[in-house]
Amino acid sequence: MIKEETNSCVHPFGGVMAEPDHKEVELDAAKAKVEKVREENEKLKLLLSTILTDYNSLQMYVSNFVRQQHEASKELDSNEYDHDDSGVDISLRLGRSEIKISKKEEEVEKISLDNENKVGSEKKRYALGLGFRIQSFEDANSTDHSMKLGYTSRDVKNGNAEDKCVLSKKDLKTARNEDQQDVLEEHNEQPSLKKTRVCVKAPCEDPSINDGCQWRKYGQKTAKANPLPRAYYRCSMSSNCPVRKQVQRCGEDDTSAYMTTYEGTHDHPLPMEATHMAAGTSAAASLLQSGSSSSASLSYYFPFHHFSVSTTNAHPTVTLDLTRPNYPNHLPNYPLSSSSLSFSSSDRPSMSNSRTLSFNSLISQAPLNTYSHQTKLSGQP
DNA sequence: CGGCTTTGACCAGCGC
DNA sequence: GCGCTGGTCAAAGCCG
Numbered sequence: 001m002i003k004e005e006t007n008s009c010v011h012p013f014g015g016v017m018a019e020p021d022h023k024e025v026e027l028d029a030a031k032a033k034v035e036k037v038r039e040e041n042e043k044l045k046l047l048l049s050t051i052l053t054d055y056n057s058l059q060m061y062v063s064n065f066v067r068q069q070h071e072a073s074k075e076l077d078s079n080e081y082d083h084d085d086s087g088v089d090i091s092l093r094l095g096r097s098e099i100k101i102s103k104k105e106e107e108v109e110k111i112s113l114d115n116e117n118k119v120g121s122e123k124k125r126y127a128l129g130l131g132f133r134i135q136s137f138e139d140a141n142s143t144d145h146s147m148k149l150g151y152t153s154r155d156v157k158n159g160n161a162e163d164k165c166v167l168s169k170k171d172l173k174t175a176r177n178e179d180q181q182d183v184l185e186e187h188n189e190q191p192s193l194k195k196t197r198v199c200v201k202a203p204c205e206d207p208s209i210n211d212g213c214q215w216r217k218y219g220q221k222t223a224k225a226n227p228l229p230r231a232y233y234r235c236s237m238s239s240n241c242p243v244r245k246q247v248q249r250c251g252e253d254d255t256s257a258y259m260t261t262y263e264g265t266h267d268h269p270l271p272m273e274a275t276h277m278a279a280g281t282s283a284a285a286s287l288l289q290s291g292s293s294s295s296a297s298l299s300y301y302f303p304f305h306h307f308s309v310s311t312t313n314a315h316p317t318v319t320l321d322l323t324r325p326n327y328p329n330h331l332p333n334y335p336l337s338s339s340s341l342s343f344s345s346s347d348r349p350s351m352s353n354s355r356t357l358s359f360n361s362l363i364s365q366a367p368l369n370t371y372s373h374q375t376k377l378s379g380q381p
Numbered sequence: 382c383g384g385c386t387t388t389g390a391c392c393a394g395c396g397c
Numbered sequence: 398g399c400g401c402t403g404g405t406c407a408a409a410g411c412c413g
Binding site: 218219221223224225230232244246 | 403404406
């Protein structure tokens with residue numbers, strides 16, 4: 001575009017250049033025009049980027065809105081049929097979000113904020129992390145009661161921990177387990193159920209995708225079901241961060257795919273890249289929240305990827321399969337260059353071009369080339 | 382030297 | 398109660 005304009009400006013006066021001293025004037029004029037066109041070009045670029053941002057935001061908003069409508073109708077259904085698990089409110093805290101899952105949760109949060117004398121309220125409200133909370137609500141009074149019980153037991157435990165004189169390795173472990181249990185209870189508030197897991201199956205040459213977090217390997221095992229080693233990582237961005245992940249090759253016949261399982265809630269702010277990851281997985285985990293397991297409703301949330309939900313072994317698990325594109329039939333000619341498919345509960349549209357695993361691509365293969373290399377599972381070829 | 386990985390040992394949960 | 402298995406620990410080694 002600029003080039004054409006430039007060419008057309010070379011002889012702005014019809015190519016007539018009678019005198020040599022006019023040449024400089026013409027050159028200056030041409031330069032000025034080029035500069036002007038360049039500025040316009042920049043403005044257009046800026047406008048385009050603004051439009052793209054708006055488009056992404058709008059898409060995210062519509063997606064959230066429709067999802068909320070969907071959840072509302074589901075809630076109505078569940079109330080009508082009075083399932084066994086009615087009255088159980090599952091809330092998720094994944095990524096940076098200020099979306100209230102339900103009015104009940106808002107009330108609970110208000111109560112908890114009051115209990116903490118509103119210290120660090122904003123911090124908690126905007127807490128980052130992969131988290132999962134299951135709370136039982138029968139009525140407002142019982143909620144209040146259960147919460148008070150939770151705090152009381154935790155206070156007692158903390159008190160015991162302070163008084164306890166740790167004498168042995170076993171005691172150390174016990175104390176650590178109690179601390180972890182505290183964290184678990186704090187986030188789940190229902191110890192009988194294990195933490196929600198989000199599995200991401202990614203076709204990748206390297207087992208360790210850079211999801212924005214810093215991980216420290218603390219163990220490796222070969223499970224019987226899968227002879228290939230499974231590596232255990234702990235989040236090392238904070239000394240007490242309870243988040244863990246497991247990385248395992250999916251199978252001998254599928255050596256290029258790795259299953260990464262995330263579990264727990266970060267107790268520290270996450271970098272931008274990790275926020276994107278958490279936002280993506282949050283959408284996956286929100287499937288559990290909706291209580292839906294039908295493929296139709298899952299396709300509704302993830303029209304471009306294969307996914308599944310399981311609750312085996314008391315671990316509610318969402319599996320996102322990035323190795324298997326799942327294109328919707330009703331969108332046969334969906335533009336490949338279309339911008340983000342956002343499952344995000346994040347308040348920021350994803351405009352990052354960092355080399356991280358992202359859920360923003362419509363094509364499942366697309367992120368594969370963007371994995372960065374960190375560590376390797378030993379025992380692989 | 383500090384941080385990370387490796388790896389054998391230990392522990393708890395679960396099924397029989 | 399016992400054995401199996403998955404998850405975790407921690408000492409040793411490696412590396413920048």
